[in-house]
Amino acid sequence: MSMEIAKRLAELKESLPDGVTLVAVSKTKDDSAIMEAYEAGHRVFGENRVQELTAKYERLPKDIQWHMIGHLQRNKVKYLAPFVSLIQGVDSPRLLREIDKRGRQAGRVIDCLLQVHIAEEDSKFGFDREELEELLAGGSLREMEHVRVRGMMGMATFTDNTAQVRREFASLKALYDRWLEADPRADILSMGMSGDYRIALEEGSNMVRIGSSIFGARD
Structure with a gap:
């Protein structure tokens, strides 16, 4: 296993355009796999379960930027609030x-x-389109002083139909561009995973969430 992860990580980073952030999806992976990526210089990791994320945060180096990429329940936010780098979902x-x-x-x-x-x-x-419009128009965001909306995230349908995947990513890019007009500070469009990140990049993504192409198949 040794150095496999570092090698795959280097090749992947090499292939990404400038300005694209790679989130290494480390869910279900053990500390040694994460540390191999860490020792290769990687610092941004994504988890989809709060319990697993907080446990890894406790054990692993404190300069890791942890992203919560899974569905987050409201009653679990308190566990992440002190340290999470980005809540994507x-x-x-x-x-x-x-x-x-x-x-x-x-x-x-x-x-x-x-x-x-x-x-x-x-x-x-x-969110669907209408809910986004409401959020943008409603002004409630401006009242939230402890939240900074950096942009948007989306997942395409899990399908071999690349035209459909491309269409879905393009629709998110259009929504992001509209959001950007209202809030020029937004700077992240997170779309694309191991199976479809190349299409996502072509459609304007600047953050990709990749697990299996780095760590191998899920444990």
Whole structure:
């Protein structure tokens, strides 16, 4: 196993355009796998379960930037608030308010992405177009001093139909561009995983979430 991860990581980074952030999805991976990537110079890791994320945060180097990339329940936000670098899956105004509240308690501003439902399948979470418009128009975001919306995140349908995947990513890029007009500080469009990140990059993604291409198949 030794150095396999570092090698795959280097090749992957080499292939990414400038300005694209690679989130190494380390869910289900043990500390030694993460440390191999860490020792190769990587610092940004993504987890999708709060319990696993907080446990790894406790054990591993403190300069790791942890991203919460899975569905986040409101009652779990308090465990992440003191340290999480970016919450990628904010899928409702209520969750946003909870993050703001916990950020205030932790004395920090928490960076977030709004998860948008772009997939043509129903199994994914996220805001729909109308909810985004409401959020943008409503002014409630301006009242939240402990949340900073950095941009958007979305997941395409899990399908071999690349035209569909491209269409879904393009729709998210269009929504992101509109958001950018209203809030020029936004700077992250997170889309693309191991199977579809190349299409996502072509459609304007500047953050990709990749696990199996770095760490091998899921444990």
